[in-house]
Structure formats: C-alpha cells, structure tokens
Amino acid sequence: MQIHKIGKTLSGLLLMLALVFLAVVFLAAMNWLPSLREEGFARQYNSIEDAKRTLKLNDILVPAYFPEGLRWPPSFILAQKKPYQAVVMEFKDAKTKETSLIVIQSSLSGSDGQLQRIRLSHDREETRYRLKNKSVLLQVGMCDNGMRCSKMTWQDNGLFYTVLLTSSPFELIRIAESMIHS
Numbered sequence: 001m002q003i004h005k006i007g008k009t010l011s012g013l014l015l016m017l018a019l020v021f022l023a024v025v026f027l028a029a030m031n032w033l034p035s036l037r038e039e040g041f042a043r044q045y046n047s048i049e050d051a052k053r054t055l056k057l058n059d060i061l062v063p064a065y066f067p068e069g070l071r072w073p074p075s076f077i078l079a080q081k082k083p084y085q086a087v088v089m090e091f092k093d094a095k096t097k098e099t100s101l102i103v104i105q106s107s108l109s110g111s112d113g114q115l116q117r118i119r120l121s122h123d124r125e126e127t128r129y130r131l132k133n134k135s136v137l138l139q140v141g142m143c144d145n146g147m148r149c150s151k152m153t154w155q156d157n158g159l160f161y162t163v164l165l166t167s168s169p170f171e172l173i174r175i176a177e178s179m180i181h182s
Helices: 002-037 048-055 169-179
Strands: 043-045 076-080 086-092 099-106 120-131 134-143 148-156 159-165
Touching (some): 048 076, 120 148, 159 169
Antiparallel strands (some): 076 086, 086 099, 099 159, 120 134, 134 148, 148 159
C-alpha cells in the first residue's frame, strides 16, 4: 500500500514536470513565431549596420556633414523592407537632447510624412533648385513642435529622400549636399 502511494506520487510529479516542460516549449514557440511572420516589417534597430545586415539593404545614405551640436550615432533607427523599403534615422541635439535632424530614405514617394515624428506644419517658403545635379525641393517654415525648421526632398536611383532639420536651411543644404553623390 505504501509503495503504491509512492508510485502514484512519483507518476504525478513526472506528469506535472512534463506539463511544465510542454508549457515552456509552447510559450517559447509563441514568442518565436511572430518574428518569422513579421520579417521585413517596420522595426527599431540598434545600428545602421544591423538594419543593413538584417534587411539585406544595399545602401543607406548617412550624411557626411553634421552641424556642430548634433550627436552621433543616431538616437533612433527604424527600418523596414515590407510593404515598401524605408529607413528613418533621428539625431538629437547635444544640448537640448531633443530630436533635431531626421533622415528618411524610402522606396515609396510621399511616405515620409508617416515616418517622421516631427513634421513641417507651416510651410512659409518653398523653392525647387538643383543640388549636385539633382532636383531638390527646399521648404522652410515651422515644425509641429513650434520650432523653426527646414526640409529638403529629392529622388535618386528609385529612392526618395527627406531630410528635416530644426534649424536654418543653410545647415540643411550642407547636410543634403553631403548625402548626394553625383
């Protein structure tokens, strides 16, 4: 009778351990499945190289010129390959710790508005001209955060670029110029 009770207790413990093991395996699988299904969709990355490697992107244009006071590396990097290719980089001002520069690269025209957290809301001046043999659109006005800002957009090799800076257009032109390769 005593041996029968010990046998029942051991089989109960084994059953309970098996159920715990199955629950752990189930939870691990549930955690792993979304990453398989969502490969290529918008996600935050720790570095530009990580985004390039993970999404197998050929080129991500990064400004070679940064005005004094902007922090490197980017404080925020968002990239996706589906439903269209897009990379968003945000750079913070060293003093205010606020986002001051946003660089967007996208394969879909007009998608920049939905990819940026600061927007040019009051367009005061708009000028189209050529910069390093590319037709660019320069807009100057106020951002939705109340700061003065400038925005420049252009197209190159099937990709659309937007650069927004919470500053004068003179610094923005130098940033964009450092990104355009003739």
